[in-house]
Amino acid sequence: MQEAPTKNQTGFDLKFGTYEQAKAMIGAKSEVIFSDVEVNVPMIKYYAAHLEDANPSYWDEDFATQAWGGVVSPPGMLMSWLMPLPWKPSGRGAAPLLATQVPLPGDTLINVSTETEFIRPIRAGERLNVTDEVADVTPEKQTRLGKGHFITTVATFRNEKGAVVAKNKNVMFRFSF
Numbered sequence: 001m002q003e004a005p006t007k008n009q010t011g012f013d014l015k016f017g018t019y020e021q022a023k024a025m026i027g028a029k030s031e032v033i034f035s036d037v038e039v040n041v042p043m044i045k046y047y048a049a050h051l052e053d054a055n056p057s058y059w060d061e062d063f064a065t066q067a068w069g070g071v072v073s074p075p076g077m078l079m080s081w082l083m084p085l086p087w088k089p090s091g092r093g094a095a096p097l098l099a100t101q102v103p104l105p106g107d108t109l110i111n112v113s114t115e116t117e118f119i120r121p122i123r124a125g126e127r128l129n130v131t132d133e134v135a136d137v138t139p140e141k142q143t144r145l146g147k148g149h150f151i152t153t154v155a156t157f158r159n160e161k162g163a164v165v166a167k168n169k170n171v172m173f174r175f176s177f
Contacts (some may be wrong), residue, residue, distance in 0.1 A: 007115070009092050010094065012097065013096060013098040013100065013109060014100050014107070014109075014127065014174075015100070015101050015102065015103040015104075016079050016101070016103055016104065016105065016106075017103025017105075019083050019102060019104065019139060019140065019149065020104055020164055021052070021103040021104075021148065022046075022102045022104045022106045022151075024138040025101075025102050025103070025137070026133045026134050026135065026136060026137060027133065027134065028098070028133065028134045029098075029131050029132065029134075030095065030098045030131055031095060031131075032129050032130070032131050032132070032133040033082060033095050033129060033130050033131070034127070034128075034129045034142050034158040035081050035082050035120065035127050035129065036084060036085045036088070037081070037085075037127075038124075038125060038126060038127040039073050039081055039122055039127070040124055040125075041061075041091045041124045041128045042078070043077070044058050044071060044072075044074065044077065044138055045058060047074055047077055047080075048074060048078070050086070051074075051076075053054040053074065055074075057071070057072050058071065058074060059119075062070045068121045068123065068127065069121075069123060070122040070124055070143070071123065071124040072122060072123055072124070073121075073123070074123070074124040075116070075118060076135055076156065077122075078116060078118075078122070078145070078166055078168070081128045081173075082124070082128060082129075083130070084158070088169040097132070097147065098133070098134060098135075099132075099151045099153050099170070099172045099174075100161045102134060102137060102151050102174075103150075104137070104148075104149050104151075105174075105176065106148045106175045106176045107126065107163055107176055108145075108146075108175055108176060108177060109171050109172050109173070109174055110145070110146075110172065111170065111171075111172055112150065112171040112172060112173050113169075113170070113171045114167045114168060114169070114170045115167065115168070115170075116166060116167070116168045116169075117167045117168075117169075118166045119165055119166060119167070120163070120165055121165075122138070122157075122159070122165050122166070124154040124159050126159040126165075127158060127159065127160045128157055128158065128159060128160075128165065129132055129157070129159075129160075130155050130156065130157050130158070131155070131156050131160050132153050132154070132156075132177065133153060133154050133155075133156070134152075134153055135153060136150075136151075136152040136170070137150070137151050137152075138150040143173065143175070145173065145175055145177070146175040146176055146177055147175060147176075148173050148174050148175025148176070149173070149174050149175075150172070150173055151172050151173075151174060152169065152170070152176075153169075153170050153172075154167060154168070154169050154170075154172050155167065155168040155170065157175065
């Protein structure tokens with residue numbers, strides 16, 4: 001029987017359950033999460049300035065339009081566009097990470113790997129959305145950190161027209177010390 005979510009040292013409301021319950025979630029998808037802001041040139045320039053990245057794709061609108069169809073977002077900003085604003089009048093909070101909703105034993109999460117594939121450039125003016133899908137849950141493994149399960153999720157990023165712009169494969173390890 002699955003327990004109610006509990007706050008713990010991760011700061012997430014983890015769901016607890018068995019490996020069999022977790023395996024049943026393979027293929028489960030999150031709700032669509034829409035960006036609070038559109039991809040925009042001021043944030044792109046601010047980001048590039050902090051990295052001292054002189055790529056004209058971020059700074060020169062004429063060059064970027066000729067090369068890419070508009071100013072493009074640096075790859076490192078992908079997750080930034082979907083981060084929820086820290087406060088809004090509606091009070092709507094961020095949706096929980098799908099990996100935290102997979103019912104498993106263990107009260108600690110650590111990110112193991114992330115791999116992003118960009119399908120095409122992300123342009124200023126686009127408004128992104130993302131869905132996350134549980135791709136795999138391993139049987140219990142023994143690691144130096146302890147016994148636990150690896151959870152693989154795949155996030156698909158789309159623009160407002162539904163075109164896929166990027167995919168992110170993420171692996172987390174859920175365990176107890």
